[in-house]
């Protein structure tokens with residue numbers, strides 16, 4: 001399982017993931033660990049729900065006034081000496097980034113983790129111009145060497161186990177390396193050190209952009225973002241237009257909830273704030289700082305009551321770790337850059353071709369675990385339902401599903417039809433039902449029964465059982481004292497009336 005392959009249909013991608021035992025075990029192990037760390041961190045806080053609500057309010061307010069805060073951020077950053085570029089599409093963002101690289105005659109670019117860069121497929125564009133992109137986040141470095149794409153917002157190489165990484169590094173290094181975390185991290189460090197020193201440009205993402213000062217903040221656990229933003233002479237930062245928060249005070253809340261939700265950490269190891277290019281008194285930093293602010297479909301969600309809240313996302317990855325679907329199939333099966341519940345919502349919203357991407361909204365059980373996990377309370381499960389409704393309204397569902405739903409609609413539209421459908425079902429299942437279960441893998445049951453067992457329709461419906469119970473009670477009344485009998489008869493009469501109503 002390499003990276004995303006949009007030519008393959010969702011169902012096939014899911015089948016491939018389910019058949020990959022290494023992937024399933026690796027994803028299950030890491031998401032389980034991240035989930036329980038997050039749980040512990042939230043419990044230790046004591047008032048996690050209050051923090052979530054505070055985070056939500058900050059994001060709701062910011063996105064509701066995004067134009068104002070974006071302007072404020074841009075103005076302040078320009079005053080500090082930074083260059084700001086707006087890109088309305090991925091293509092435009094790539095062109096801006098490539099132009100800066102060409103002006104600087106860049107040969108190599110060191111990069112810290114940026115999902116926007118993945119969204120732009122920037123590494124391919126750079127490679128096509130003979131510029132070497134070097135991923136310096138350990139997870140990103142691993143998948144770059146493997147020729148793959150990230151399969152988790154925070155842990156890009158979550159689908160790989162230690163042995164696979166050791167094999168990969170051994171191949172690159174030309175010597176057998178043990179599957180030992182310290183040895184493997186040491187190998188990556190030794191390979192990357194020279195790259196930092198040689199790079200012409202450093203490229204980073206942006207966790208939060210602070211409107212009141214024109215600064216932006218990078219969270220990292222490995223220190224590589226700090227290296228990318230201090231060693232090379234030119235820095236390019238890529239940010240989605242929704243990354244803004246109004247003030248440093250708001251950052252306090254974000255810095256408390258993001259790492260806890262993501263990995264269970266109280267704080268990330270490094271939190272770097274960048275306030276413009278290097279000034280005369282600074283010891284380090286880039287001479288030139290460019291920030292590319294990307295729209296790419298985001299502004300279309302503004303003002304949409306069903307989807308605007310998706311812009312509140314702070315990319316913590318907690319919804320992925322909580323999602324029973326993601327935990328079984330990992331990230332590549334979703335087909336695009338973002339995976340898990342947030343990916344199932346963002347992918348159809350940020351891509352125009354709905355025939356290709358609309359179906360990703362089906363990769364969810366709608367259990368709501370993503371909402372419970374989300375530190376800013378985004379109702380992803382509701383959005384998935386709205387996206388499915390869009391698919392139905394646009395006729396993007398298969399013929400069997402449409403027929404099934406039409407039949408269901410008729411069956412539940414009147415009690416008579418419903419009873420008749422039940423009787424037909426009870427009769428029709430007879431050759432297949434054994435001990436209350438249908439295990440046969442035939443027709444529409446084939447996919448369902450591959451991993452679980454379909455329950456058979458009960459021989460007697462609830463209504464039939466209820467009627468029998470009523471009759472038994474009537475019978476038992478004969479044995480009761482006259483006053484109890486009168487009371488019971490009154491209750492039964494009342495119940496009979498409400499049935500008729």
Ligand code: SF4
Nearest residue numbers: 313314316317319374
């Ligand atoms: S939707 Fe919520 S839980 Fe998922 S990545 Fe975004 S902020 Fe985190």
